Amino acid sequence: MNFSALFIVIWFQIAYAAVNNAARLDILALDDIPSQVIDSGVLNNTVVFGYTYESGIKVDEIAWDSLTHLVLAFFQVEPSGNVRVSSSSIDSLVAAAHKNSVKVLGSIGGAGDGSVTLTKALSTSKGQANLAKSLAAIIAKFNLDGIDYDLEFPETSDELANLYGGLRAMRSSLGSASGEHKLLTMTLYSSKGLFGPKLKQTDAKPFSDIVDYGLLMSYDYFGGFSEISAPNSPFYDIPGYQGLSFTSSISAWLKNNWDPKKLVAGFPFYGRTAIVHNDGELTTQFMPNSGEAAPSGPVNKIPGAWAWNDIRDPKKGALKLAAVANNGWQRFWDSKTMTPWLFHNASSTYLGYDDPESLSIKANYIITKGLGGAMVWMVQYDYNRELESVMKNYTAACSRITWLAAAAAEASSLAEESSSEAESSSSIDEEEGGSSDDDMLDDIDPSSTSLSTILLPSWLYILVICIAFNF
Ligand SMILES: *[C@@H]1O[C@H](CO)[C@@H](O)[C@H](O)[C@H]1NC(C)=O
Ligand SMILES: *[C@@H]1O[C@H](CO)[C@@H](O)[C@H](O)[C@H]1NC(C)=O
Numbered sequence: 001m002n003f004s005a006l007f008i009v010i011w012f013q014i015a016y017a018a019v020n021n022a023a024r025l026d027i028l029a030l031d032d033i034p035s036q037v038i039d040s041g042v043l044n045n046t047v048v049f050g051y052t053y054e055s056g057i058k059v060d061e062i063a064w065d066s067l068t069h070l071v072l073a074f075f076q077v078e079p080s081g082n083v084r085v086s087s088s089s090i091d092s093l094v095a096a097a098h099k100n101s102v103k104v105l106g107s108i109g110g111a112g113d114g115s116v117t118l119t120k121a122l123s124t125s126k127g128q129a130n131l132a133k134s135l136a137a138i139i140a141k142f143n144l145d146g147i148d149y150d151l152e153f154p155e156t157s158d159e160l161a162n163l164y165g166g167l168r169a170m171r172s173s174l175g176s177a178s179g180e181h182k183l184l185t186m187t188l189y190s191s192k193g194l195f196g197p198k199l200k201q202t203d204a205k206p207f208s209d210i211v212d213y214g215l216l217m218s219y220d221y222f223g224g225f226s227e228i229s230a231p232n233s234p235f236y237d238i239p240g241y242q243g244l245s246f247t248s249s250i251s252a253w254l255k256n257n258w259d260p261k262k263l264v265a266g267f268p269f270y271g272r273t274a275i276v277h278n279d280g281e282l283t284t285q286f287m288p289n290s291g292e293a294a295p296s297g298p299v300n301k302i303p304g305a306w307a308w309n310d311i312r313d314p315k316k317g318a319l320k321l322a323a324v325a326n327n328g329w330q331r332f333w334d335s336k337t338m339t340p341w342l343f344h345n346a347s348s349t350y351l352g353y354d355d356p357e358s359l360s361i362k363a364n365y366i367i368t369k370g371l372g373g374a375m376v377w378m379v380q381y382d383y384n385r386e387l388e389s390v391m392k393n394y395t396a397a398c399s400r401i402t403w404l405a406a407a408a409a410e411a412s413s414l415a416e417e418s419s420s421e422a423e424s425s426s427s428i429d430e431e432e433g434g435s436s437d438d439d440m441l442d443d444i445d446p447s448s449t450s451l452s453t454i455l456l457p458s459w460l461y462i463l464v465i466c467i468a469f470n471f
C-alpha cells in the first residue's frame with residue numbers, strides 16, 4: 001500500500017469539495033450557515049434589486065422571476081429640487097412589475113451630471129424639502145414603491161450632512177404619503193466603508209437607521225483608470241491594494257455600523273478593460289496599464305466596459321460558451337481573486353469580469369454573512385439569462401435554508417417531546433414515536449443533499465486505488 005497516494009486522494013477530495021462548494025448555491029446546506037444568521041431570520045426575507053434604465057427598457061426583456069425590486073435609473077433632478085420623469089412607458093413597466101410581485105423604485109443621482117444637480121438641490125433645507133415633496137408626488141402618480149438616493153459622491157462633511165437632511169425629509173414625506181410602507185434606499189461607495197473617496201470615516205449608523213437598504217457598489221475597484229490591470233470586482237484584496245475588494249468593502253461597512261440586514265451587495269453584470277504593456281509572457285493578470293484608452297464592447301459600446309452580453313456576443317464576443325474563449329481571446333481563472341479574466345494578445349487587451357461561477361461565489365458569501373441581499377448593475381446586460389440564473393439560485397438557496405432550519409427546529413422539538421414521553425410511558429409508544437422522528441430527520445438531513453455532489457468522480461477513485469496498489 002502506497003500511503004502517499006492515499007494522502008493525495010484525501011487532499012484532492014478536500015480541495016475539490018471546497019472549490020466545488022464555493023460555487024454551488026443549489027447544494028448549500030444548513031450546516032454551512034452560521035447559527036446566528038439562521039436565528040436573525042434574514043434569509044427568509046432576502047432581496048434582489050436590479051437596476052435598469054428609466055426609459056428605453058422593454059418590459060418583456062426583464063427576467064421578473066429573478067428580482068424582488070426593480071430600480072429605474074435615473075429621474076432628472078433640477079437644482080430647485082423639482083424632479084422630471086422622461087419615460088413614457090413607466091405605467092406599463094410598473095403594472096408588469098406588480099403583476100410579478102416586483103416592487104419598483106425610482107433612482108436619483110448617478111455618476112456625472114445627475115449627481116451635480118442633486119448636490120445643488122440638497123444644499124439647502126428648502127431644496128431638500130422640495131425634492132422630497134416632488135418625489136412623493138411622483139410615487140403617488142405612478143404607483144411606485146420607493147426612492148433610491150444615489151449621490152456619487154458627497155465630497156465634504158457638509159455635503160454628507162445635506163444628504164442626511166435630504167433622506168430625513170424624504171422619509172417624513174414618504175410616511176405621510178400613504179398608509180403602506182414606502183422604501184427609501186441609498187447607494188454606498190465601494191471602498192473602505194467611506195461615503196465618498198474624499199471623505200473621512202463617518203459613523204454609518206444614522207444612515208443605516210433611516211434607510212431600508214444600502215446598495216453597495218461592490219465593483220469598479222479596478223479598470224482602465226487603474227495603474228495595473230485587475231478585476232472589476234475581486235473577491236479578496238489583490239497584492240498591494242488593501243481594502244479594494246468585494247469582501248473587504250462588506251467588512252468595512254459592517255465595521256462602520258451598517259446593519260447587515262440592510263446591506264445589499266452589488267453584483268456587476270459587466271467587466272472592465274485595459275490596454276496593458278504586453279511582454280508576451282502572461283504569467284499574471286496584474287500587468288502595467290499602457291495608458292491607452294480602454295476599449296468598449298461590440299454591443300453596448302460603453303467606454304472601458306464590456307457587459308456580459310458584449311462578452312457573450314455570438315459574433316464579436318470574447319466567449320463562445322460561459323467558460324470557452326473565442327475570437328483570439330484566452331480565458332483564465334484566478335483562484336485568489338475568484339474571478340475569470342480574458343486576454344487578447346494581438347491588441348494587448350485585458351478584460352476582468354464576473355461570470356456565473358464568480359457571482360455564485362459572491363452569492364454564497366453574502367448568504368453566510370447574513371446580508372440583506374444582492375443588487376444587480378444592470379439587468380439588461382445579461383445574455384441568455386445566464387447571470388439571472390445565479391440570482392434565482394441565490395433566492396432559492398435562501399428559501400431552502402429557511403425551510404431546512406424551520407424543519408430542523410420542528411424535528412428537534414418533536415424529538416424532545418417524544419423523549420420526555422418515552423421517559424414517562426411504556427416501551428410500546430417509544431417505538432412508534434422513534435420511527436416517525438427518524439423519517440423526518442431523513443427528509444431534512446442536509447448532508448444527504450450535498451455529499452453526492454462533492455464526492456470525486458468514481459473513475460478518479462479507481463485511478464488512485466490503482467496507483468496505491470502499484471497496478
Ligand atoms: C417566512 O416569512 C413568511 C412571511 O414573510 C412567514 O409566513 C413564514 O412563517 C416565515 N418562515 C420562517 C421559517 O420564518
Ligand atoms: C503576443 O504579443 C506579444 C507582444 O505583441 C508578442 O511578442 C508575442 O509573440 C505574442 N504571442 C503570441 C502567442 O502570439
Ligand SMILES: *[C@@H]1O[C@H](CO)[C@@H](O)[C@H](O)[C@H]1NC(C)=O
Nearest residue numbers: 025026356360386389390393
Ligand atoms: C442554478 O441551479 C440549477 C438547478 O440546480 C442549475 O442547473 C444551474 O446550473 C444553476 N445555475 C448556476 C448559474 O449555477
